[in-house]
Amino acid sequence: MKNKVVIFILSVLILLMVGFILFFDNYLKSNDKLSIKIDNQIKNEENNIILNNNKLNKKISENNIKYKNVENMNNYIDSLNKRIKQYE
Amino acid sequence: MNEKQIVKMILIILLFSLLIIFGLIVRNTYINKIKPINEKKVYLEKLKQNNKNIINKIKEENRKSKNIDNILKENKAKREQLEKKVYEKESNISGKVIYLTFDDGPSIYTNEILNILDKYKIKATFFVVCSNNLEEYTKKYIEKGHTIGLHSCTHKYSNIYSSEESYFNDLNYLSSLVEKYTGYKSKYIRFPGGSSNTVSRFNRGIMTRLSNKLKENGYKYFDWNIDSNDAAGANSNQIYSNVIGALENNNRNISMVLMHDTKSSTKDALDSIIKDALQMGYTFANINDYTPEVHHGINN
Numbered sequence: 001m002k003n004k005v006v007i008f009i010l011s012v013l014i015l016l017m018v019g020f021i022l023f024f025d026n027y028l029k030s031n032d033k034l035s036i037k038i039d040n041q042i043k044n045e046e047n048n049i050i051l052n053n054n055k056l057n058k059k060i061s062e063n064n065i066k067y068k069n070v071e072n073m074n075n076y077i078d079s080l081n082k083r084i085k086q087y088e
Numbered sequence: 089m090n091e092k093q094i095v096k097m098i099l100i101i102l103l104f105s106l107l108i109i110f111g112l113i114v115r116n117t118y119i120n121k122i123k124p125i126n127e128k129k130v131y132l133e134k135l136k137q138n139n140k141n142i143i144n145k146i147k148e149e150n151r152k153s154k155n156i157d158n159i160l161k162e163n164k165a166k167r168e169q170l171e172k173k174v175y176e177k178e179s180n181i182s183g184k185v186i187y188l189t190f191d192d193g194p195s196i197y198t199n200e201i202l203n204i205l206d207k208y209k210i211k212a213t214f215f216v217v218c219s220n221n222l223e224e225y226t227k228k229y230i231e232k233g234h235t236i237g238l239h240s241c242t243h244k245y246s247n248i249y250s251s252e253e254s255y256f257n258d259l260n261y262l263s264s265l266v267e268k269y270t271g272y273k274s275k276y277i278r279f280p281g282g283s284s285n286t287v288s289r290f291n292r293g294i295m296t297r298l299s300n301k302l303k304e305n306g307y308k309y310f311d312w313n314i315d316s317n318d319a320a321g322a323n324s325n326q327i328y329s330n331v332i333g334a335l336e337n338n339n340r341n342i343s344m345v346l347m348h349d350t351k352s353s354t355k356d357a358l359d360s361i362i363k364d365a366l367q368m369g370y371t372f373a374n375i376n377d378y379t380p381e382v383h384h385g386i387n388n
Binding site: 006010013017020024028031032034035038039041042045046048049052053055056059060062063065066067068069070072073074075076077079080081083084087 | 096099103106110114117121122124125128129131132135136138139142143145146149150152153156157159160163164166167170171173174177178227230231233267268269270271272
């Protein structure tokens with residue numbers, strides 16, 4: 001009777017362990033898929049950062065040229081004002 | 089202890105060993121596989137935040153760009169208003185007027201020419217090309233109150249007169265450079281070779297078409313009625329005689345003198361020309377919106 005109980009308990013434990021191993025294996029496989037997915041997302045984000053940084057740098061350069069244009073035009077307007085004053 | 093108890097002990101020890109081994113496997117799996125994924129997730133979130141910040145900066149720069157465009161638009165309107173006022177005042181001259189015009193520069197002689205003009209406090213017109221020192225000198229012309237005219241960028245007849253498109257591509261490029269350097273948009277043109285040139289005859293009728301198109305686009309072109317002949321190789325004495333001789337025999341109110349600031353002989357003759365012309369009672373002026381256009385007859 002005692003032996004039957006021991007065998008029963010051992011069988012349950014073995015079944016539980018097998019079940020856990022199967023569950024764990026499945027978990028690891030889905031983890032691997034998640035890891036690949038995250039790697040791809042990281043790659044995309046890094047590429048987007050490079051593209052957006054390029055866009056930002058280009059816009060900053062364009063704006064610097066425009067600031068220079070404004071400065072030059074202000075200087076020209078100043079020179080026109082000086083010329084008008086000379087005649088007054 | 090009997091056999092049964094020993095077997096039981098062994099089984100229990102085996103079970104515990106299995107549990108411990110199992111625990112170690114789970115722990116290693118966490119360290120090697122699960123923890124890195126969590127770290128990757130954190131890194132991914134940082135990247136997304138970084139990207140968001142960059143996008144916000146792009147939006148900010150776009151907003152700044154719109155503001156600058158508005159300022160440029162307002163300044164252009166202000167510029168035109170002031171130019172009109174200046175031109176009205178500078179055109180208030182009577183008697184015989186000389187317009188000194190210098191083509192093909194700027195060059196290494198331009199600085200000295202500017203100094204001579206400063207000495208007599210007179211203004212001139214510079215029909216520029218795409219020289220190396222264009223930025224430096226166009227800024228000086230504006231600062232000193234001279235007029236910048238557009239001659240052409242390349243001065244290559246075979247290129248600029250090959251079609252209307254080629255001519256305007258060349259002209260627009262030069263115009264954009266001048267405006268970029270100075271804020272000033274020139275409307276005054278001198279054709280390379282003048283409007284009467286025959287070098288453009290490889291393209292029949294091009295000068296007629298160009299002179300009409302320039303007018304349609306709001307430009308004014310100026311030829312000359314006194315030629316110093318410096319481009320033909322005249323020395324400084326000859327240049328002086330050509331100009332002063334023409335002025336002495338002049339019935340015209342407007343004398344538009346062709347010179348080139350790329351010639352040292354012109355630079356050498358200039359002081360005497362200005363001095364004697366002033367003594368003859370002439371006034372000097374630079375081209376503006378009120379200056380009558382001096383045109384040759386078109387031969388092509």
